[in-house]
Amino acid sequence: MSDKVFRMNCWFEGHVQGVGFRYQTTAVARGFEVCGTVRNLIDGRVHLYAEGAESEVRGFQEAVADELETYIRKAEITTDSGPRTCEGFRIVL
Template sequence: MGRDARKKIHIFFSGLVQGVGFRFTSKAIANRLGINGWVRNTQDGRVEMFLQGEAEDIDKFLDSLKDEFRHNITGIDIKKETGPCDCKNFSIRF
């Protein structure tokens, strides 16, 4: 795929997404698909995430995560990003 197929997105997941392995599962899926970015818990009970990678891989990532946590996720807020990310891999932020 060409560089124009790359995308960056900023996501907030709502629901029962903390304390259930959401961040660690996200990291495992991202590493498998070669997606860079980060994930962290927020003070308000959501999970925040930044993803950078091939559009097709990000779509696969989201499908896998939504399938794995289909009973936990009650809302997803996705925004496209244009700014830089210094991400060389996918990390869990604390």
Template sequence: MLVHVTVSGRVQGVGFRYTTQQIAIKYNLTGWVQNQPDGTVELEVEGNKSSVDTFLKALEDSNNQFIRIDDMNVETLKDNKDYKSFIIK
């Protein structure tokens, strides 16, 4: 399963990309995360459905006091991209 996610809120300059990477690694997921010029953070995450769903829930429930997620737009993509790791762009 591959999903593309756009996250808005207080998600830049607060460790959100690092937190995202650590959660993805914890659930053996691959993909990438990067800041966008409009202040959002965009990511793609790939793995089995159960792990991806758990990852998304863990991301929403992150205990980082500086991160605030206002909206998370999740789009399921049709084809996997066979990422080898989870990187911060």
């Protein structure tokens, strides 16, 4: 069995801070088998990091984008695979 997981970094741009974006993302994460973090960035974007099975991670990112689409102007996504680096899903302050 491989010890590598699918990993995704996603940067959301738009009106994504001060609207409960991170909290809603955490609520969406409960419906998926993913772990990771969500954080506000100083430049006004939100960074989402998630890892797990590729289908779960991609489904999670799509669910976040659907749930919060009115706030998102643009999303930049990078993916790779590697060792698991986190447990659970949490907001990073």
